Amino acid sequence: MRTEGRALWTVVLVLCAIAVAASLRRLFALAHPVDPGANPMRSLDALFLAKAALTRTHVIAGLALATSIPLQLSSALRGRMPRVHRWIGRAFLAAALVVAMTGYAMVVVPVGGWLEVSAILFYATAFAAALVVAWRRIRARDIDGHREWMLRAIAIVLGIATTRPVVAVFFATRRVTGLAPDQFFGVAFWIGFTATAAAGEWYVRKTRRRPDRLHAHDLARAQVSSSKLPTTR
Numbered sequence: 001m002r003t004e005g006r007a008l009w010t011v012v013l014v015l016c017a018i019a020v021a022a023s024l025r026r027l028f029a030l031a032h033p034v035d036p037g038a039n040p041m042r043s044l045d046a047l048f049l050a051k052a053a054l055t056r057t058h059v060i061a062g063l064a065l066a067t068s069i070p071l072q073l074s075s076a077l078r079g080r081m082p083r084v085h086r087w088i089g090r091a092f093l094a095a096a097l098v099v100a101m102t103g104y105a106m107v108v109v110p111v112g113g114w115l116e117v118s119a120i121l122f123y124a125t126a127f128a129a130a131l132v133v134a135w136r137r138i139r140a141r142d143i144d145g146h147r148e149w150m151l152r153a154i155a156i157v158l159g160i161a162t163t164r165p166v167v168a169v170f171f172a173t174r175r176v177t178g179l180a181p182d183q184f185f186g187v188a189f190w191i192g193f194t195a196t197a198a199a200g201e202w203y204v205r206k207t208r209r210r211p212d213r214l215h216a217h218d219l220a221r222a223q224v225s226s227s228k229l230p231t232t233r
Contacts, residue, residue: 008073016066018161023060023066026059055106061102072092093135096153104124112188115185115187115189151203159192159195161196
């Protein structure tokens with residue numbers, strides 16, 4: 001596995017683990033609400049509890065998405081069981097659409113004001129657009145284009161996991177900065193989503209096959225195919 005591939009898997013697995021842990025924690029907080037008191041984290045839980053059904057739908061879909069991402073990216077699974085890969089892709093797309101649509105709905109009661117709303121609207125739209133383009137590329141049998149747009153979509157949606165450590169830093173430094181959750185939540189969203197989307201775009205461009213390599217690859221594949229044809233004597 002090349003260095004870029006190892007780096008991709010390390011980042012993806014860490015972010016998926018963060019997303020799964022955050023999703024399970026949110027579902028637990030919804031199922032077992034407590035008096036927020038003066039604890040800012042508990043106060044944040046209360047805001048999500050005010051839109052419990054919507055939050056639960058969003059989180060469950062996000063949990064399904066986070067667990068399916070490593071499977072969707074697995075080249076071994078794609079090569080050995082292409083039909084399973086396609087069905088996982090369909091499940092990924094269904095969960096992704098639920099995440100995007102509920103993400104739009106959740107801006108009705110934002111935690112971080114207009115900054116959070118703008119980040120959600122921008123990146124939810126970018127996520128949905130990337131999924132549509134990825135779907136159109138695979139329908140057109142453009143495997144490389146499909147790969148690139150799926151990577152972009154995955155990078156965007158994993159931005160929510162990147163916001164978690166960013167939010168944690170803001171919470172840890174709030175006595176120094178004096179910032180409340182409603183003041184830093186939107187900033188954290190923009191930082192998390194933008195950093196992850198930018199990293200994903202960098203990876204796409206870094207691993208994109210050049211036209212000369214693409215031509216050589218297609219020529220080699222054609223030669224292999226022709227060598228398998230029956231010969232006449």
